[in-house]
Amino acid sequence: ISHHPMFWLGSEVNGSTLGILGLGGIGLETAKRGLGFDMKIIYHSRTRKPELEAEYGFKYATLNRVLAQSDFLSIHVPLTPETNRFIGEKQLKKMKSTAILINLSRGPVVDTDALYKALTEGWIAGAGLDVFDPEPVPADHPLLGLDNVVVLPHIGSASNRSRRDMHLLAARNLVAGLKGERLEQCANPEVYESLGI
Structure with missing residues (x-):
């Protein structure tokens, strides 16, 4: 048995920067938990949220800035034609080599081949994946190894x-x-205008 004192060392969460892509319900709850670890929260979302910036101290930033500054990048966007392969080789190369990518949205939001390349070539340090492309994930999926x-x-x-x-x-x-009222949660709120609600 040999002793490797550096083996169990990881990334420091306290004081690091948590980047949030998609500040909807889940993104917001993730960001709030980051505050409990004294993390600096920056976010990019299709809609800026000044009320949340004022209440929690979040900072809105461009996508490129969030990619470049995040120590941890947590993804919470819906899968749409615009977000399919939203994070690819170009975006991964903008991240810190010490960054951890966390995908909690949908598998196809992150280009799997580009992510594999980023992880094996050291563009980023690691990934936490709750979703895959394809799902269910095959047992021989290269990321699993x-x-x-x-x-x-x-x-x-x-x-x-x-x-x-x-x-x-x-x-x-x-x-x-x-009842013809607005829903508590609505994926396409633009429909209210056409319905006159």
């Missing part, structure tokens, strides 16, 4: 309370929709 990747089986909402809350939200949204 890397020492600098941590994977989870997309279980962020796998608790009794979370599932209960999801069911209650769905019921409240259904009732609001039937």
Whole structure:
């Protein structure tokens, strides 16, 4: 048995910069948790959130600045034609070589081939993946064999309370929709204008 004193050393969270891509509900909750670790929070979202900047001290930044400054980059965007392969080789090369990419959105948001290259060539230090492209992830997926990747089986909402809350939200949204009112959570709020709500 040999002793390797540097083996268990990792990245310091306290005082580091947490970059958030997509400051919706999950992105916001992730950012708030980062504050508990005294992290500096910068974000890029399709809609700037001045009220959250004022309340929590978050800083809005361009995508390129978030990529370049983040020690941890946490992705929370929906999968749309605009976000498919949103993070590719060009974006990964803008990140710090010590950065950790965390994808909690959808697998195709990050180009898998580019991510593999970034991880094996040292463009970034590591990745935490809750989603894959494709899903379910094949057992021989190349990312699964890397020492600098941590994977989870997309279980962020796998608790009794979370599932209960999801069911209650769905019921409240259904009732609001039937009454012709705005929904508590709406993926396409632009529809309200055409409906006159």
